[in-house]
């Protein structure tokens with residue numbers, strides 16, 4: 001059964017639709033404001049539909065998840081030769097549903113509930129364009145993550161300096177669906193050179209939008225006492241590259257006309 005609608009817009013509340021249509025001053029173009037690289041939105045996905053989506057993820061995708069693990073390298077301590085010279089690479093422990101191959105079990109399960117189609121729908125990208133305030137490329141990456149008890153992502157910045165299309169920055173949009181057994185999980189991020197900012201990501205239907213790169217980390221998911229087995233946070237993720245500056249009409253997902261684009265930088 002297809003729990004996920006074919007268009008993302010069908011999950012939206014009236015507030016969500018206002019954002020999609022460029023009529024919400026606060027959320028639209030939020031990531032164009034100087035110094036603002038992150039925004040968390042609530043009340044945007046219909047609560048009942050979001051719960052149904054969460055339950056569909058729990059039912060259909062749990063069995064085919066793959067572990068993704070990059071632990072702290074022991075050499076980061078025992079290979080040091082100089083005091084205070086420690087460097088921590090990106091560490092992470094999370095599960096993921098592999099959607100790259102159509103033959104994978106995850107892809108089939110995600111396809112069956114309508115998830116693949118929704119994450120590829122025009123309104124999914126249009127929402128990211130409205131909040132980021134930028135024209136985005138039509139081909140975007142999709143991913144499903146699942147954080148269980150103790151799963152986390154250590155400090156990292158998601159910079160891709162080797163990719164010509166991303167080295168100047170790009171946009172990520174995450175939809176969160178947590179089970180009632182989750183006690184807490186936080187996104188901590190930097191502003192002005194310090195990790196001063198913190199946002200709860202223990203939501204059902206919360207949306208977070210990022211203008212990467214910037215330093216951030218996700219704290220270990222903590223279950224309510226005795227509920228470790230049932231505590232999970234599902235994240236549906238879209239990764240969007242900026243549209244090419246010179247492009248044909250209709251070749252990109254444009255933000256609504258009411259959202260002002262930043263002036264082109266000279267040079």
Ligand SMILES: [Fe+2]
Nearest residue numbers: 156157158216
């Ligand atoms: Fe990240």
